[in-house]
Amino acid sequence: MNVKGHVTLKNFFIFNSNYGPREGEEEKKTLYFFPSTTDIDSQIKAIGLCEAVVKFTETFSDKPCEALHTQKTKQLFLEAEPDFWIIMTVAVPFSKKEKDDQSYYEYREEDVQNSVYRAVLLQTYKMFKLFNGTFVNILERSGGDISSLKHRLEHFYSRYLLTLKLHQSDLLDVFNGISFLPLDKNTYLQIQCLINRLEALFPTIKYTAFLYNDQLVWSGLEQDDMRTMYKYLTTSLFPSHLDQELHGSSTRSSMTAPGGTHFGKFVTGPSNLDDSSSLGKVPRVFIQSDTENEECYLLVYKALSASICMLISVNSTMNFDFFRTVDGFLGAQMSKVASDISEQYPRKSVASNTDPQFKYVYFNHMNLAQKTTVHIDIRKLSGVNIPQETLRLLGDINSDLTRDNEDGETIVKTASDFWVVGKKSDQREFYVVINQKNANLIEINEEVKKLCSTHLNSIFFLD
Structure with missing residues (x-):
């Protein structure tokens, strides 16, 4: 008998020791704890152990503690911001074996690589920061209200942690890189020209990125922002939009424009430009490019296999006429660019x-x-x-x-x-x-x- 276990999430919590410095106030340190069914005493013990490990290791190294290993678990540490610690504990995979009619478990700690799962832990923070801003910034915006921070942590992580596929984590999570699409000069300049005209026509668009088949062609964002954005687009937004299309939720597949039929549609924003009541939802994101925690709307438009992401100032007005104007400008041109790329894309794929x-x-x-x-x-x-x-x-x-x-x-x-x-x-x-x-x-x-x-x-x- 040989039953193999998988890497699973045992717990995940965030704390700040400054919020419960005195005895009897320990529970105030806890900002978020998963699973939520964990009783308060167990939460306090888990955080107390982590505090002790961090303090103990400080005496031996200037670098903060990164991991704690036991036979059955590995615990990863991240000081995401000063005094804000994020801890993730994963269960070590095991095999159930038999010897001399006795069953025993053999734990395979080599299956849980520190570098891989610390990268996963760091990504959980960067993804939170993309949609909420930094912990400190949330507190500043709420006038120091810790309950506001707790609410945002609960709202985000209670959903995000369920999407983690820890058993599939590997070297790609360490790199967390971007897949680029190489194009010929003429097509690339055509895309660059389209983006320049778009930003000139709509000054509220601050940053733009262009993708084709989940590969990045051009970006106006800083690298670290684009890296996190790319992860969100390719693993969450685009797949969920594709599922909606496959289930028939998308109401408009093509439209006749002055330049001919186009296949443009909004991925975020109105699902039907013939119905002014279907404004849809445009998510807000926080960018660290020009100024820290710069809040923008994320408007994504797609035509065939090409997508353009527009980050728009939250101070601008985004009414139904705005969406119609953007669609009128992008629809036919995006459809043409997507068709031009598709002609050379198969050749690139075969060559690779x-x-x-x-x-x-x-x-x-x-x-x-x-x-x-x-x-x-x-x-x-x-x-x-x-x-x-x-x-x-x-x-x-x-x-x-x-x-x-x-x-x-x-x-x-x-x-x-x-x-x-x-x-x-x-x-x-x-x-x-x-x-x-x-x-x-x-x-x-x-x-x-x-x-x-x-x-x-x-x-x-x-x-």
Whole structure:
């Protein structure tokens, strides 16, 4: 009998020790606790233990505590803002085995990699900050009302934590990169011209981003803002909109405009421009680009496979006429641009296919560009096409290269005869899995060089 467990979320909580400094006031430290059914005494004990661990580790290092390991759990620590701690505890996977007619559990702590799950924890904070602003900013806007902060934490995390797929977390969560779509110069300039005209015609649009098939083409946002926005768009907003379309919720698929039929529609905003009562919902987001916690409306418009995201000042008026005017400007032009891209997109896709013997992950720290053939799809809905043990090995190699903070290379041969190579150079990282049993080290090194020159245009290494 061999029953395998999965990585699961045991608890998740946020606290600030300054809010309950005296004995008997400990429960005031708790700002949010999941699961909500946990009794107060257990919450106080969990937070007290974390406080003790943080204080104890401060005596040995200037760096804050990052993780606490036990046989059955791993606890990840993040000081998101000064004195505001976010803690996530995950259950370690296990196997139920039998020996001499006795059952026992074998815990596999190597399945829970600190770097991966700390990245997941950091993402939970960045996603909260995107829709609510920083903890300190919420308190400032509410005049120091802690209950206002608690309400926002409860409202966001009670929903967001249910969407976490911890058992699918891997190296891509560490990078949290962006998949870019390379285009020819003429098409790229056509998109740039469209965005310039859009922003000139509608001055309230402060930032713009253009995507095609979940790949970024152009962005006017700062990198860190775009990284979080990209994660939200590709893993939440676009998939939910697609589900609505598949279930027939979208009421308008095309419209006749002066330039001909177009296929433009709002993803956020009015679902039907023929009905003035269907204004829809436009989410608010907080951007850290020009000024910290700058609040904007997120208006998303889509035509075929192309999407344009417009961040609009919250001080502007967004009535039904505004949406109609935006639609009148974007509809036909977005439809034409999407058609132009689709003509060259299949060729790009075919050109990017790699030899089945090679699977790789590439990440560029300078522009956050990310490419993977290890994952069947970029959103990791269909899993990976290499063994899980090999995927974890990629994470281990990444941790080693990151720890030294220097350029380097690691080559490993696994027990299942896979060759795994990790390289870091000039702010770029490249990991490749090669399925060649009888190859030697020299041959593998040559194959990696050949792969880089073929698929990454020789831009990576400084040989």
